[in-house]
Amino acid sequence: MAGRLLPGTALRVRRGRRDDLAQVQAVLGTEAPERLARFYRRIIADLGTDVYVAEDARGEIVGLVALVYARSLVRGGLSATLDGARARHAPARALVDGLVAFAEERARRRGCRRLTAWVGAEDVELRAALLARGYRAGELWVTELGGTA
Numbered sequence: 001m002a003g004r005l006l007p008g009t010a011l012r013v014r015r016g017r018r019d020d021l022a023q024v025q026a027v028l029g030t031e032a033p034e035r036l037a038r039f040y041r042r043i044i045a046d047l048g049t050d051v052y053v054a055e056d057a058r059g060e061i062v063g064l065v066a067l068v069y070a071r072s073l074v075r076g077g078l079s080a081t082l083d084g085a086r087a088r089h090a091p092a093r094a095l096v097d098g099l100v101a102f103a104e105e106r107a108r109r110r111g112c113r114r115l116t117a118w119v120g121a122e123d124v125e126l127r128a129a130l131l132a133r134g135y136r137a138g139e140l141w142v143t144e145l146g147g148t149a
Helices: 018-028 034-045 092-109 124-132
Strands: 012-015 049-055 061-072 077-087 112-117
Touching: 018 034, 018 049, 018 061, 018 077, 034 049, 049 092, 061 092, 061 112, 077 092, 077 124, 092 112, 092 124
Parallel strands: 077 112
Antiparallel strands: 012 049, 049 061, 061 077
16 A cells, blocks of 8 residues: 555555545545536646545555646645545544645645635634644625536
């Protein structure tokens, strides 16, 4: 099993692969229409996105973290957005915290000057981990554009 040991755990974090889709969906609690499979393959191949999975000794994916990168004219450099961090099993909070720390390190190594987080109302563990790590709420304006991509 390739990857890096997540501090304080027996879990390894590695870059997501195309054949991880079924287990990633189990972590996310989603189903896999064919369109999602194609979309996932594109995300994994996109250099502007990092998807990392946490797996146990048996190779079961028990958590994931996703980052999206963008060049920012206003910020004068590269910025990252934490698209999500999820854990499949308890203790979810500790795993999500470790994945956020991993994402911070990864963004820093890519030269990012800022890391923001997209947090849904259902992301209780992620919200708690971010608050514990010193993140502060800012203003984010959102609209749903509808339609499909």
